[in-house]
Amino acid sequence: MKPLIEQLIAGGPVVTDGAWGTQFQVLGLTPGELADTWNVSCPGLVEDVARSYVDAGSRVILTNTFRSNRITLEAHGLAAQTAELNLAGVRISQTAADGGAFVFASMGPSGKLLMSGEVTEKQLAGAFEEQAQALAAGRPDAIVIETMSDLAEAVIAVRAAAATGLPVVACMVFDTGRNRDRTMMGNTPEQIARELVEAGADVIGSNCGQGIEGYVPVCRRLKEATDRPIWIKANAGLPELAGGKTVYTTTPADFASHVPALIEAGASFIGGCCGTTPEFIRAVCQAVRA
Amino acid sequence: MADTSKLYDAILNGDSKTAVAVTKEALADNSDPLELVNKAMIPAMDEVGRRFECEEYFVPELLLAARAMKGSLELIRPLLAERGAQPAGRVVIGTVKGDLHDIGKNLVSSMLEGGGFEVIDLGADVAPEKFVQAVKEKNANIVCLSALLTVTMPSMKTTIDALTSAGIREKAKVIIGGAPVTQQYADEIGADGYGENANVAVQIARRLVAK
Numbered sequence: 089m090k091p092l093i094e095q096l097i098a099g100g101p102v103v104t105d106g107a108w109g110t111q112f113q114v115l116g117l118t119p120g121e122l123a124d125t126w127n128v129s130c131p132g133l134v135e136d137v138a139r140s141y142v143d144a145g146s147r148v149i150l151t152n153t154f155r156s157n158r159i160t161l162e163a164h165g166l167a168a169q170t171a172e173l174n175l176a177g178v179r180i181s182q183t184a185a186d187g188g189a190f191v192f193a194s195m196g197p198s199g200k201l202l203m204s205g206e207v208t209e210k211q212l213a214g215a216f217e218e219q220a221q222a223l224a225a226g227r228p229d230a231i232v233i234e235t236m237s238d239l240a241e242a243v244i245a246v247r248a249a250a251a252t253g254l255p256v257v258a259c260m261v262f263d264t265g266r267n268r269d270r271t272m273m274g275n276t277p278e279q280i281a282r283e284l285v286e287a288g289a290d291v292i293g294s295n296c297g298q299g300i301e302g303y304v305p306v307c308r309r310l311k312e313a314t315d316r317p318i319w320i321k322a323n324a325g326l327p328e329l330a331g332g333k334t335v336y337t338t339t340p341a342d343f344a345s346h347v348p349a350l351i352e353a354g355a356s357f358i359g360g361c362c363g364t365t366p367e368f369i370r371a372v373c374q375a376v377r378a
Numbered sequence: 379m380a381d382t383s384k385l386y387d388a389i390l391n392g393d394s395k396t397a398v399a400v401t402k403e404a405l406a407d408n409s410d411p412l413e414l415v416n417k418a419m420i421p422a423m424d425e426v427g428r429r430f431e432c433e434e435y436f437v438p439e440l441l442l443a444a445r446a447m448k449g450s451l452e453l454i455r456p457l458l459a460e461r462g463a464q465p466a467g468r469v470v471i472g473t474v475k476g477d478l479h480d481i482g483k484n485l486v487s488s489m490l491e492g493g494g495f496e497v498i499d500l501g502a503d504v505a506p507e508k509f510v511q512a513v514k515e516k517n518a519n520i521v522c523l524s525a526l527l528t529v530t531m532p533s534m535k536t537t538i539d540a541l542t543s544a545g546i547r548e549k550a551k552v553i554i555g556g557a558p559v560t561q562q563y564a565d566e567i568g569a570d571g572y573g574e575n576a577n578v579a580v581q582i583a584r585r586l587v588a589k
Contacts, residue, residue: 113529118476119475119476119477119527119529119530119533120475120476120477120478120503120530163478164478199478199479199480199481200481201481201484201485203437203438203441204441204484204485204488206484237481263557264436264437265433266433270433270436272436272437273436273437273438274435274436274437274438274439326558327528327558328528328558328560329528329531329532329558329563332532334528334529
C-alpha cells in the first residue's frame with residue numbers, strides 16, 4: 089500500500105468531500121457551461137466551495153478538474169487550455185486546504201464511448217496521460233479517477249494516472265440493473281475490482297449513480313473482491329425536477345444514517361457526490377466519530 | 379430458401395461479419411428480403427431486447443446486435459425501397475440545448491437504426507429551432523430528445539413547445555429519455571413516451587408509428 093493511503097486510513101474511515109458541480113450550479117453555473125473553466129475565470133468561487141468542505145471536516149478534498157481532459161475540452165473549444173485548467177484546479181484546492189486536508193486531483197470520463205468507435209484507445213490514453221501529467225505538475229497528494237461507466241476507459245485512465253507515481257483512486261458508477269450493482273456496460277463489482285487493481289489502482293470504489301442506501305451491498309462486494317481500501321461517494325438520492333428546479337430529496341441526516349452500514353461493509357473513504365453539500369459532510373463526520 | 383436461423387443467430391450474437399455474409403448468401407439464393415426482415419431480423423432484435431430486460435445482455439451486447447442488424451439492413455433496404463417499402467419511421471434525434479452528453483443518445487440512435495428506422499441524428503446541444511427545421515425538412519414522424527442533466531431537462535419542454543408553435547406537434551410524436559428523466563416528467567411536459575432505456579425507446583417508437 090502507498091504510504092499516504094496507509095497513513096490516512098490508519099486511524100479509521102476517512103471523510104472526503106461532497107459535490108462540487110451541484111454547488112457550482114447554486115452559484116450560477118449555467119447548463120452547458122464547463123465548471124472547470126471557473127478555475128481561470130472565477131477561481132475565488134471555486135476556492136470557496138473547496139474551503140467549505142475543509143471547514144466541514146473533509147480530510148481529503150478533490151479538485152475542479154473533472155472534465156479537463158483534452159477530448160472533453162475540445163468539444164468546448166478549450167483544448168489549448170488543458171494544462172492551465174488542470175494546474176489551476178490543483179492550486180486552488182491546495183490553497184483552500186492550506187495543509188488542513190489532502191488534495192486528490194479529479195479525472196473524469198471522456199464522454200465518448202470506445203465501443204461505438206467515437207474515440208480510440210490511443211486517443212483516450214493520450215488524453216488521460218496528458219491530464220495526469222498536468223495534474224501531477226501541481227503536486228497533488230493523489231489522483232482520483234471517478235464517475236467512470238466503462239471499465240475499458242477506466243483502465244486506460246488508471247494506467248495513465250499510475251504512471252505519475254502518485255497514489256491512484258479509481259471508482260466506477262453502478263447504476264444499472266434491477267439492483268443497481270452493474271456498470272452501464274454490465275460489469276460487476278468483482279470484475280471492476282480485479283481489473284482496476286491490475287491496472288494499478290491503490291484504492292478502488294464507486295461514486296455517483298445512486299443514493300447511499302444502494303452503496304452498502306456494492307461496497308461489501310468490492311471489499312470482498314480486493315485487499316485495497318474502498319472509496320465510496322454516494323449521491324444525495326437521485327435528482328428530481330420540481331417546479332423547474334433540481335431537487336435532491338435525501339437530507340444530511342438521512343445520508344449519514346447509512347454511514348455505519350457503509351463502514352461495516354468495509355468503506356475506508358466516505359464522501360458525497362451529486363446533491364451533497366458541506367452539511368452532508370458535517371453529518372458524515374459526526375457519524376464516523378460516533 | 380436459405381436458412382434464416384443463421385441470420386437470427388448472427389444478429390443475436392452481435393456477429394456483424396456473419397450477419398452480412400449470411401444476408402448476401404440468402405439474397406443470392408433469391409430469398410425474399412421482407413421475409414428475412416420479418417422472420418429472422420426483427421425476431422432476433424426482439425430476443426436481444428428480452429435478454430436486455432432480464433439482464434443477460436447489457437449495453438455492449440445491444441450495440442453489437444444493433445451493428446449486425448444495421449449491416450444486414452444496408453443490403454436489404456435498397457431492395458425493399460425498389461418495391462416502394464418505407465422505413466419503419468423517420469426519427470429526428472438529438473441531445474437538447476445546453477447538454478453535451480451524447481452516449482445515451484447515440485445508443486438509442488443505433489438501436490433505432492437496428493429497428494429499421496431512418497434516423498436523422500442532430501448531435502448534442504441542439505436548439506429547439508433545429509429540431510423544428512429537421513422535422514419539417516425530413517418529414518419525420520418521431521422526435522427523440524435526450525438529456526443527462528436535470529438542469530437541461532427544461533430544454534425538452536422548450537423543444538416540445540417549439541414543435542407546437544411551428545404547428546408540427548401533431549405529426550411528430552415525441553419520446554424523451556436520459557438518466558434523470560422520468561415518466562412523470564414526460565407526462566408533465568406532454569411527451570408521447572418515455573424511453574427508460576434504448577430498448578424501451580425502440581418499442582415505444584414502434585408503437586407510436588403503428589397508431
